[in-house]
Amino acid sequence: MHRAEVKKTRSKVRTFKVGLLGNPNCGKSSVFNYLTGLRQKTGNFPGVTVDKKTGSFYLSSELKIVLTDFPGTYSLYPTSQEERIVLRTFTNPKERDFPDAIIYIADLTQLEKHLLLFSQIQDLGIPMVLALNMADLAAKRGIQVKREQLEKELETPVVLISGRTGHHIEKLKERLKNVIDACFPPSADKECFKPQRSKLFYHQTSQEKRISKAIRELLPGLQSDYQALLIAHHYDSLPHLSKEQRQKIADIVEREEFDELRAQVEETMTRFRQLTPLVRKHLAKAGTENLLTSTLDNILTHRWWGPLIFFVIMLFVFQAIFSWASYPMDWIDSGFTNLSDYLARTLPENALTDLLINGIVAGLGGIIIFVPQIAILFFLIGILEEVGYLARVVYLFDGLMQRFGLSGRSIVALISGGACAIPAIMSTRTISNWKERLITILVTPFISCSARIPVYTVLIAFVVPPKKVWWIFDRQGLAFMGLYLIGIFAALGSAYVLKHILKAKETAMLIIELPEYRLPIFRNILYHVRQKVSAFVFNAGKIILMISILLWGLASYGPPGALEQARQAALEQAQSRQLDEQSTQNLIAAKEIEASYAGLLGKSMEPLIKPLGYDWKIGIALITSFAAREVFVSTMSTIYSIGSDAEPMRLKERMAQDINHDTGQPTYSLATAVSLLLFYVLAMQCMSTLAVVRRETGSWKWPALQFFFMTGLAWLVSLVAYQSLA
Amino acid sequence: MRALTEIREEEPAIISYFTDPRVGAKLLSMGILPGYPIKILRKTARGKTFYVKVGDNRFAIRKKEAACIVLK
Numbered sequence: 001m002h003r004a005e006v007k008k009t010r011s012k013v014r015t016f017k018v019g020l021l022g023n024p025n026c027g028k029s030s031v032f033n034y035l036t037g038l039r040q041k042t043g044n045f046p047g048v049t050v051d052k053k054t055g056s057f058y059l060s061s062e063l064k065i066v067l068t069d070f071p072g073t074y075s076l077y078p079t080s081q082e083e084r085i086v087l088r089t090f091t092n093p094k095e096r097d098f099p100d101a102i103i104y105i106a107d108l109t110q111l112e113k114h115l116l117l118f119s120q121i122q123d124l125g126i127p128m129v130l131a132l133n134m135a136d137l138a139a140k141r142g143i144q145v146k147r148e149q150l151e152k153e154l155e156t157p158v159v160l161i162s163g164r165t166g167h168h169i170e171k172l173k174e175r176l177k178n179v180i181d182a183c184f185p186p187s188a189d190k191e192c193f194k195p196q197r198s199k200l201f202y203h204q205t206s207q208e209k210r211i212s213k214a215i216r217e218l219l220p221g222l223q224s225d226y227q228a229l230l231i232a233h234h235y236d237s238l239p240h241l242s243k244e245q246r247q248k249i250a251d252i253v254e255r256e257e258f259d260e261l262r263a264q265v266e267e268t269m270t271r272f273r274q275l276t277p278l279v280r281k282h283l284a285k286a287g288t289e290n291l292l293t294s295t296l297d298n299i300l301t302h303r304w305w306g307p308l309i310f311f312v313i314m315l316f317v318f319q320a321i322f323s324w325a326s327y328p329m330d331w332i333d334s335g336f337t338n339l340s341d342y343l344a345r346t347l348p349e350n351a352l353t354d355l356l357i358n359g360i361v362a363g364l365g366g367i368i369i370f371v372p373q374i375a376i377l378f379f380l381i382g383i384l385e386e387v388g389y390l391a392r393v394v395y396l397f398d399g400l401m402q403r404f405g406l407s408g409r410s411i412v413a414l415i416s417g418g419a420c421a422i423p424a425i426m427s428t429r430t431i432s433n434w435k436e437r438l439i440t441i442l443v444t445p446f447i448s449c450s451a452r453i454p455v456y457t458v459l460i461a462f463v464v465p466p467k468k469v470w471w472i473f474d475r476q477g478l479a480f481m482g483l484y485l486i487g488i489f490a491a492l493g494s495a496y497v498l499k500h501i502l503k504a505k506e507t508a509m510l511i512i513e514l515p516e517y518r519l520p521i522f523r524n525i526l527y528h529v530r531q532k533v534s535a536f537v538f539n540a541g542k543i544i545l546m547i548s549i550l551l552w553g554l555a556s557y558g559p560p561g562a563l564e565q566a567r568q569a570a571l572e573q574a575q576s577r578q579l580d581e582q583s584t585q586n587l588i589a590a591k592e593i594e595a596s597y598a599g600l601l602g603k604s605m606e607p608l609i610k611p612l613g614y615d616w617k618i619g620i621a622l623i624t625s626f627a628a629r630e631v632f633v634s635t636m637s638t639i640y641s642i643g644s645d646a647e648p649m650r651l652k653e654r655m656a657q658d659i660n661h662d663t664g665q666p667t668y669s670l671a672t673a674v675s676l677l678l679f680y681v682l683a684m685q686c687m688s689t690l691a692v693v694r695r696e697t698g699s700w701k702w703p704a705l706q707f708f709f710m711t712g713l714a715w716l717v718s719l720v721a722y723q724s725l726a
Numbered sequence: 727m728r729a730l731t732e733i734r735e736e737e738p739a740i741i742s743y744f745t746d747p748r749v750g751a752k753l754l755s756m757g758i759l760p761g762y763p764i765k766i767l768r769k770t771a772r773g774k775t776f777y778v779k780v781g782d783n784r785f786a787i788r789k790k791e792a793a794c795i796v797l798k
Contacts, residue, residue: 074755074756075755077755079752079755109782110782110783112757113756113757113783116755116757261747261748262747264751265747265750265751265754268751268755269754269759269760272754272759290782301768301777302768303768303769303770303771304771307771391786394786395770395775395777395786396770396775398770398774398775398786398788399770399771399773399774400772402774402788408775408786507790509748509749509752509788509790509791510775510786510787510788510791511749511752511753511756511758511785511786511788511791512785512786512787513756513783513784513785514777514785514786515784516784
């Protein structure tokens, strides 16, 4: 009875799709966070890998809004893949993401520029609410806006908001509700399409009118002439058109001898010719310049100081990852150790308990331990992005990057690659030139990602004694920085090679906005960090946990009778050597794992890795690292904890104690550790990255090239390092 | 007729037109329009990238694109 009631009320709820749109740097994401709170999820736009954030909220108990955050866009004439998404969606009324209404965010301090896309959307006839963001900042700077007059002239509800303080967000919702109620009255069965504004910003030329008419006859579902005109401009890159339709449109355009670029320039100029006086009329500027930005940029973008300051900032970022993260990591580490101890004491000694402790708990620990590092990195990069500094970095390094066939924008991908190559490679979508983008994609995995950090941590702790050098810098931190530098050199070096091999499809350009410096909105950064961390825990984490359990199986079982034989052999050997109880147990454990499936697998690849100084245990870790590099540590932990009857010890200590039973020498000498470090810096060992490269480049050719090039280089460098040090 | 590449830093100028239609279209969509005041604030060490101010807005553009901007 009660249930039925609930269902009845639910069925009365009407759901509308609303798009959040605006230029880059308009403060869209803070508004998105305010409107949807934690009811957000990330997905993809159909057919492409551009992130799509959606969230929902209620305007009343009967009116639900599903809000889609579209990528920041300057106009419906796109120059990057992200901008193309907006065009694709808005030229196809049948698309799933096509919104019923739009919340358009414009920066009040740069209104004229931000209204270009607004005017284009209005000519499409989609109902809108115009939210003028940064109202607080504008007021401080003496900018006054005549809201009501603007509203009247644009025939669109206008709200002054602040994404920083949340000011008037409720009012924005109220106006959105009014728009939806007016355009889609609940009584009407069928939705009726009626443009919000009575006149157009752009009146098409007679040639454009003929073209639009012909296209609307060809594609009867279109809602406006402007939609048809956009299709005439972009039919080549619109996936929703069939080959046949494209051909027909091409014929129409050719018959009319339509000069697309000129028409685009003329249209844009026409729009600004109306927007400029409109903004001047309704916006009073006191004319105060932003002194903060000018002053800061005098130093931060200075030709010499700028790059120097950037490197100091990066040094602090790495130092933060390495030293701040060590505290929570120690807590997590000891927490999991205590949990294993507790489980070992309370549960019965059998295979299931063993699986739980050495497979599942160890695997979970191996995932959770990265959360501090990933969170700190995304937090710090998030701050740099939010304050507007990253755009300056693009400016500073574009010239240098170009020498290596990259774009200034590549530096953002390369820096993000310090967290994880996967989001970094996805971030290259903002690079409009294909060659620059491809090179960035191919070399980014050379940058040491956070998954390498645990490997570095264990191995550096092993070869470099902790010792303070100066102030907060210690030797381990510097060694860490050195590994990062090797990765950076490898990335730039291979980019340089690729620049001369690959052919360019079109000439590259770089025109980017340098936004004003602003205080970061920590709420936005925290949402961002939360999204990245959960993506890691739930996506990468799943693979890591599975590998961990698989490994436990491989290390606990072997061919029938093999483990028993190994045990007997170890016992005999121990007796003849007259070993004590503890050493006997260790020897048995070592021989047993050697006879297991894992041992067999590692041994089968020993010929290939022996010249680099690795034994079969490292061989197993190399194989499992292909799932994700950080698995190296959990693999080693699993292998060693299985071989131990004593209390679980930290991996570093176990490795230090590990003796090669053939030579009697420690397995991990300086030469082996250095060789292994270099291998992890350079080798392509991440199947998730390869999968993303395949998706982003549309072919297996590039990930294959990347795999052989990187791993081959790693093998050679490690070989040279080991042979010269050993 | 001078291109943006031919003026000194801090020298005020007015945009007249763009020589390359592709670059021009991109500049327009970002609100860089003929008739607007433009000024080079600074250049990078090797002079390959310009920090320019158009009206109240700041942009970074490459020397190659700057050469397409003709001044009054």
